[in-house]
Amino acid sequence: GNQSEVVSETSLTFEEALQESVKKVIENSNGQIKFVMENAEEHASSIMTGDADLIAMMRSALDSLHQGLVEREVEVQLLLLAALSGEHLLLIGPPGTAKSALGRQLARLCGGAPCFERLLTKFTTPEELFGPLSLEQLEKDCYVRKTEGYLPQADVAFLDEIFKANSAILNTLLTLLNERMFDNGNQRERVPLKCLVAASNELPATAELEALYDRFLLRRQVEPVSDDAILSLLGTPKYAMPTGDGKGRSKVTHNDKVENSCIIMLSEQEIINLKSEASEVSLSLEALVLLRDLRVFLRVQEDMYISDRRLLRARDILQVAAASHGRKQVMATDAFLLQHIMWSDPEEAEVVAEWLEEHVLPDPETAQLDFLIAGIHARLVKFLRSPKGASGVETAVEELSKLEEVIKGKIASMQTHKSALEKADAHLWLSREQATCAKESLSPRASEHLHELQSRLLKCVAVREAVKAQEMLEDVTRLESSGAPMVFTTSQLVEAVWDQCSNGDEQQNGAGARKTGNSVGGNSSDGSLSDDQLALTRNVARKQLSAEEFLLWRKAKKNTGSVKKPQQTSRARRARASWDDDVVIY
Numbered sequence: 001g002n003q004s005e006v007v008s009e010t011s012l013t014f015e016e017a018l019q020e021s022v023k024k025v026i027e028n029s030n031g032q033i034k035f036v037m038e039n040a041e042e043h044a045s046s047i048m049t050g051d052a053d054l055i056a057m058m059r060s061a062l063d064s065l066h067q068g069l070v071e072r073e074v075e076v077q078l079l080l081l082a083a084l085s086g087e088h089l090l091l092i093g094p095p096g097t098a099k100s101a102l103g104r105q106l107a108r109l110c111g112g113a114p115c116f117e118r119l120l121t122k123f124t125t126p127e128e129l130f131g132p133l134s135l136e137q138l139e140k141d142c143y144v145r146k147t148e149g150y151l152p153q154a155d156v157a158f159l160d161e162i163f164k165a166n167s168a169i170l171n172t173l174l175t176l177l178n179e180r181m182f183d184n185g186n187q188r189e190r191v192p193l194k195c196l197v198a199a200s201n202e203l204p205a206t207a208e209l210e211a212l213y214d215r216f217l218l219r220r221q222v223e224p225v226s227d228d229a230i231l232s233l234l235g236t237p238k239y240a241m242p243t244g245d246g247k248g249r250s251k252v253t254h255n256d257k258v259e260n261s262c263i264i265m266l267s268e269q270e271i272i273n274l275k276s277e278a279s280e281v282s283l284s285l286e287a288l289v290l291l292r293d294l295r296v297f298l299r300v301q302e303d304m305y306i307s308d309r310r311l312l313r314a315r316d317i318l319q320v321a322a323a324s325h326g327r328k329q330v331m332a333t334d335a336f337l338l339q340h341i342m343w344s345d346p347e348e349a350e351v352v353a354e355w356l357e358e359h360v361l362p363d364p365e366t367a368q369l370d371f372l373i374a375g376i377h378a379r380l381v382k383f384l385r386s387p388k389g390a391s392g393v394e395t396a397v398e399e400l401s402k403l404e405e406v407i408k409g410k411i412a413s414m415q416t417h418k419s420a421l422e423k424a425d426a427h428l429w430l431s432r433e434q435a436t437c438a439k440e441s442l443s444p445r446a447s448e449h450l451h452e453l454q455s456r457l458l459k460c461v462a463v464r465e466a467v468k469a470q471e472m473l474e475d476v477t478r479l480e481s482s483g484a485p486m487v488f489t490t491s492q493l494v495e496a497v498w499d500q501c502s503n504g505d506e507q508q509n510g511a512g513a514r515k516t517g518n519s520v521g522g523n524s525s526d527g528s529l530s531d532d533q534l535a536l537t538r539n540v541a542r543k544q545l546s547a548e549e550f551l552l553w554r555k556a557k558k559n560t561g562s563v564k565k566p567q568q569t570s571r572a573r574r575a576r577a578s579w580d581d582d583v584v585i586y
Helices: 014-048 052-065 073-085 099-109 126-130 167-178 207-214 227-234 268-278 285-301 308-323 332-340 346-359 366-385 390-422 432-471 490-516 538-544 547-560 571-582
Strands: 089-092 115-119 156-160 181-184 187-190 195-200 218-221 477-479 485-487
Touching: 014 390, 014 432, 014 490, 052 073, 052 099, 073 089, 073 099, 073 195, 073 218, 073 268, 073 308, 073 332, 089 099, 099 115, 099 156, 099 195, 126 167, 167 181, 167 207, 218 332, 218 346, 268 308, 285 308, 285 332, 285 346, 308 332, 332 346, 332 390, 332 432, 346 432, 366 390, 366 432, 366 490, 390 432, 432 490
Parallel strands: 089 195, 089 218, 115 156, 156 195
Antiparallel strands: 181 187, 477 485
């Protein structure tokens, strides 16, 4: 702007002139920041704009799969996601919790695709899964199986009580599940298997089952229907489920209560197209760091091993989750799927979920930004006060400009995550509980991070603008009310602008502290928890409290040391310890 926009009339005192200049610089800087925020919102909107038709098709498929089931929203979501991503799903839980019914839903999802089903026992023979030996080929001294109608020829499959399989079956299953290859005689054949759903009443008990266990990327502990939903279960009509054809293959049947139009089937080409689009989905550095940090946390804090294969496929499934919405970028809400991937014991899934709630949003790194900005500011003032500091001033201003670009990138990223969290209830792969947590707890946190980044950006822009504005007024003389001449220096303006921005930060921090000062104890009406709420157990607290209240409950328990953490030993190690305890020495 011109001189009149930066320095006030000559009738003003020195202090008034300085404050008037500061006001103009701050106003100009806020105008630039407003433009940055608008661009960030437009960028977030463009990324969040998905394929409405694709989402509608996925939603219809989920609704169709959920017919006749109660409190199985997450299981149905994982079933569809497994089919779309070409991964395998393991359902663990007590008998009578609809694990088999969920597994057979694959027959509905994939329509005419060959589907194989088998209940395994320790007496199950390889012939029951992979087909009988060909007598004709045996006469030619060839060890070849007739695989038609068996697992090697199935597109989708359901194996019940999979961990009861004997060693004669295990090795063949490992290759078939991971490499999608089947050794038939002296030939290795590629199998058409897209997805296998397995069910078990128990976790694998021996080390030889660990490799098979790791082949199931998606895992879900299936619990009995809650008391609150038992009436809905009893009042649910008996919808038709896929039944066997007597040869281990599932087929879809209908009764009068189920119409053919309710069966939403995904064609093979639709799945191929989705996988192709998923390969083009980008993962930001933040998403990759999240995967790395979660793996480190589980290894160090929970003594849990996450294989490289599992980590890579977790990345792939996040891409499929984003592509199923028609997006080209992985969002914070997609990362909640990791709680169904990164665990060995079902109790560890809760640990992963809580870690994700704390870390799914990228760290704004305000402490590092404050350190860098303060350092540049100190050097800038030093150079401004030095007669030979012109080159140093120019360098410092360039550093401020570069730091501005870094903060702008963080703002754009945080705004995108905030938009995703605000629309969490429309996410295909989030349960109602997760969506509520994202909207009520994480979205306000994203807003706070945005305000923090905005204030740091204001410091950078305002200081740079102060230098730029005062360059035009270095030789302008102003008179105090007494008429004495004085020179308005750049360093004075920079210092005054810095103090103004710092005072604004202190006021914001003070308001935030007053807002969150009493986070534990007292009455829930003022945003804190009552003694009765603090006395709740974890499971009851998660069900009865809102997402924000549950976070407060966890923090309170953590501060008092009364949160009961899972024993920090691996499942295999606990199994060995249990075996050792049973040994009696005479």
